[in-house]
Amino acid sequence: CRSFMILVTLKLLWTLKPPCRTFHRHPRLLVSDVHSQYESVRRGEQEIPKYFNFASDVLDKWSEIEKAGRKPTNSAFWWISGNGEEVKWSFEELGFLSRKVANVLTKVCGLQKGDRVIVVLPRIPEWWLVNVACIRAGIVLIPGTSQLSAKDILYRLQASKAKCIITNDTLAPAVDSVASECQFLENKLVVSKGSREGWLNFNELYKNQPADHSCVKTRIQDSMVIFFTSGTTGSPKMTEHSQGSLGFRPLLCERYWLDTSPSDTVWGITDTGWIVTSLASLFDAWALGSCVFVHQLPQIEPSVILNTLCRFPIDTMISAPTLYRMLVQADLSSYKFMNLKHCMSGGEPLNPEVIDQWKSKTGLDIHEVYGQTEAVGIICSVSKGMKIKPGSMGKAAPPFDVQVVDKNANILPPGQQGEIAVRSKPVRPLGLFTEYVDNPKKTTESERGDFYITGDRGTMDEDGYFWFIGRDDDIIISSGYRIGPFEVESALIEHPAVAETAVVSSPDPLRGEVVKAFVVLSDAFSSSDCESLTRDLQEHVKKTTAPYKYPRKVEFVRELPKTITGKIKRNELRAKEWGQM
Structure with a gap:
């Protein structure tokens, strides 16, 4: 009888709490x-x-x-084609x-x-x-x-x-x-x-x-x-x-900007050629044991993005601001996201009104990150738990010491405009690029005093939050793509209709900014048929260089503003586009 009772007790314990071979x-x-x-x-x-x-x-x-x-039953990699x-x-x-x-x-x-x-x-x-x-x-x-x-x-x-x-x-x-x-x-x-x-x-x-x-x-x-x-x-x-x-680097910053865990699924909706894909969808996500989610997305369609968020247990999403600008235009009340709790935006500044609209329609905050290829993508971020100041790109992200400096590399006080810089001396931080390969001159020029100079202008407030003002050079940041005007100008000048050209950024409500080309025509061409000639130039650039670099805006002018030495004043054209003169 006693043996029978022991067997019954063991069976009951087995039923209530069966032995588990895996322990998470x-x-x-x-x-x-x-x-x-x-x-x-x-x-x-x-x-x-x-x-x-x-x-x-x-x-x-x-x-x-x-x-x-000992790991949660979460994949390391999860890819869907959409078909x-x-x-x-x-x-x-x-x-x-x-x-x-x-x-x-x-x-x-x-x-x-x-x-x-x-x-x-x-x-x-x-x-x-x-x-x-x-x-x-x-x-x-x-x-x-x-x-x-x-x-x-x-x-x-x-x-x-x-x-x-x-x-x-x-x-x-x-x-x-x-x-x-x-x-x-x-x-x-x-x-x-x-x-x-x-x-x-x-x-x-x-x-x-x-x-x-x-x-x-x-x-x-x-x-x-x-x-x-x-x-x-x-x-x-x-x-x-x-x-x-x-x-x-991510092993030294356990929580860092991504701040995920082995039970989380991360979706980085960015191009595989961007450094942010290497970070969010490979190194930083896998350093934390998270699942990298990938949708093939031959084309970016808001309805596909929203339906994916509803169908799959995605905890964290990161994308360029352009996508959020597109998503807030949809009727978000008809979508219920399965798991989403952390949204991030990077590649260019995000409009404060878009952050407010996303929050009001989804209940979710958008955390901004700011960075460059040279500094492993993330220099500043609005991490989980931080107060969100719409329009700010957050505080310095580990392991960087970020400051706003003047032309002599002196640190400026809060509120004063200068160049955003990362301390690189006496110890070069992990995360900062090694060099510009085969270009020691450019590598040297990127540093001033004890700092690597990002080329971006901004300010820092009393709380240590950074605010982006604009590029110090002529780089155009459109839908997260960084476009150098030199390549676009080189493509345009190959066309027989173009005698001279200057390419600058121009404001755009959806993409933040787009490529605009000011064109001086050759003597054999006339701007009487502007629409046809504009399309012809745009198609020429698409075929000559990457399609995303083509000028979405073209303006035909008699001459370009120049310095005494003959250099084109791109800054003057850019200021005019942005209503700064």
């Missing part, structure tokens, strides 16, 4: 599992490690936590597949540590696999927006001396048209379901590779990613980031 710790504690080994570095008690690799020291650590059953296709990977699966891709790059293509690869792909899973594979192999990845023209690709291949390019069927013809001029290019990989003459098929190759690749040993200062900036008075510069600046 609190998400914050899980993050500590990965970050704890660097706690002494964060406190300044120990120096930054000499060797570090994001794939082995972060991604593989999350894979081990998964295998031990019913779906891909989900755990950290273990991400590791397995990325090792296969690393073998393609090293064994098939013969690439070695330090070699450079240009990757121009839309929002498809292969982009993430190639990124992780390059990190594993110590190969330097150079991302590019999928809107690059043949001329853009040629410049990037020649300037970077890349030995390999990876793209899809859409851009492969553009690569083929310039490949003969690229002496360093040895391999062309196409992400395609079919074969293409002269190209290696990425999909077929990686599926047939073994998954036993050993991660290379990389130093923390080794080059990991190179981003091309927008040119101002010249061609785009190559901005180099190391294993430390992109991979190790």
